[in-house]
Amino acid sequence: MTADPIAPSDTFPVTVRNRVRRLHERGHYDREAVYAVLDAGMLCHVAYVFDGQPYCTPTMHWREDDRLYWHGSSASRMLRQLKPGVPACLTVAHLDGLVLARSGFNHSANYRSAMCFGTAGIVDDPEEKARALHGVVNRFFPGRAAELRATTGQESKATTVIGMRIEEASAKVRAKGVGDDEEDYGHPVWAGVIPVRTVIGADEPCPRLKPGIDRSEGLAAYREGRRLDEALLETQDLYAAAEALAGGR
């Protein structure tokens, strides 16, 4: 966390909306815990309500301090309804392992998840939108925005960016071995954790790439075999540092 005197509280308020009820010992409300889950992911799911019907939309998110951004991936009909701002819940979850216990009841999963609540709205302000379109590239690929063919006005218009300040949030983490009932440990069945992780594969360069063009330094975090969550935490740090140097927000 920063020592900035105007930094918001290190902990999100706990309300009826974000309080972790089931297995509450797994719940966390501090920004550091919530941001660690958000920043380690590229894929999020956003819940909206339109005409009483809930929609769970997968999309890519990025974060600037306590503000989340994502691309509009729903129908324009829905996006129009977002104009005035609508309640939303953005969730990021990482599956880290399958936990095989000696009873069905104690089977579980290791995971990290964060649920964020707020009011989602379309980013209309031209300055904030330009910053967001720059951010979506540079957050994942530090320094890349300046290397690309510049964004046209028409492209900017055709892109819908949605923003939401995190009003309340909680993180939930399970990261441990099997928890069986004491009397079950003797039961003769294999028990343990089967870990899973999301990793980066070998580059697939565009077949029309001109000879002699290599990956820029900003892509260094994405190495074959590396965990994606680690690469994303690294690029988020690089991005935040570069933004701070540039005068930041």
Add this chain to the structure above:
Amino acid sequence: MTADPIAPSDTFPVTVRNRVRRLHERGHYDREAVYAVLDAGMLCHVAYVFDGQPYCTPTMHWREDDRLYWHGSSASRMLRQLKPGVPACLTVAHLDGLVLARSGFNHSANYRSAMCFGTAGIVDDPEEKARALHGVVNRFFPGRAAELRATTGQESKATTVIGMRIEEASAKVRAKGVGDDEEDYGHPVWAGVIPVRTVIGADEPCPRLKPGIDRSEGLAAYREGRRLDEALLETQDLYAAAEALAGGR
């Protein structure tokens, strides 16, 4: 798909709720496409609405024909509201690659996603609930339910299973290389796909495992280094075949 004369239509109806609007060429409505995305995942996100507030809850799902099941991972206050059945949307998404184009606008991701709409309700019927609690184990770990310490009545009571028939659904898939504007291919920046995949790690046996207890055959799909989605598709097939042999549904 089956040749069963009472098999439901191979295609979900397309309505205002599930029609893919943005980049509609990526949309699919056939059961095979939707089930392929659902069955390849263990982690889903469910959107509900309570008191006008949307919630996006990550949980584990499993499928029996056109019926989805998941564990209640929300507050009991919410679960009580599920009793009569509430509209829900269950989504599974797999991130398959980061697509780096020569303009910000053409950056993308490779992914497979499925959104399923229906009415979610608590599974109260004792027979359906017992079958579901057996299913949640055997669907992921074929044959394992019979090897475990039997589930007690109290455990069954303490577990909330939520079920939803898929009324409408759509799948959306992007699985290709960079799509740049024709005039941008000469722009001197690296472009291509950085693939990502979720893989299985090395077993972490429970430290209290008795000597001589090996993994059962039903865990064969989960081998170190293998893709999780492939293992999950394999176990779903094994489960469906075993259920069909046992008289099935």
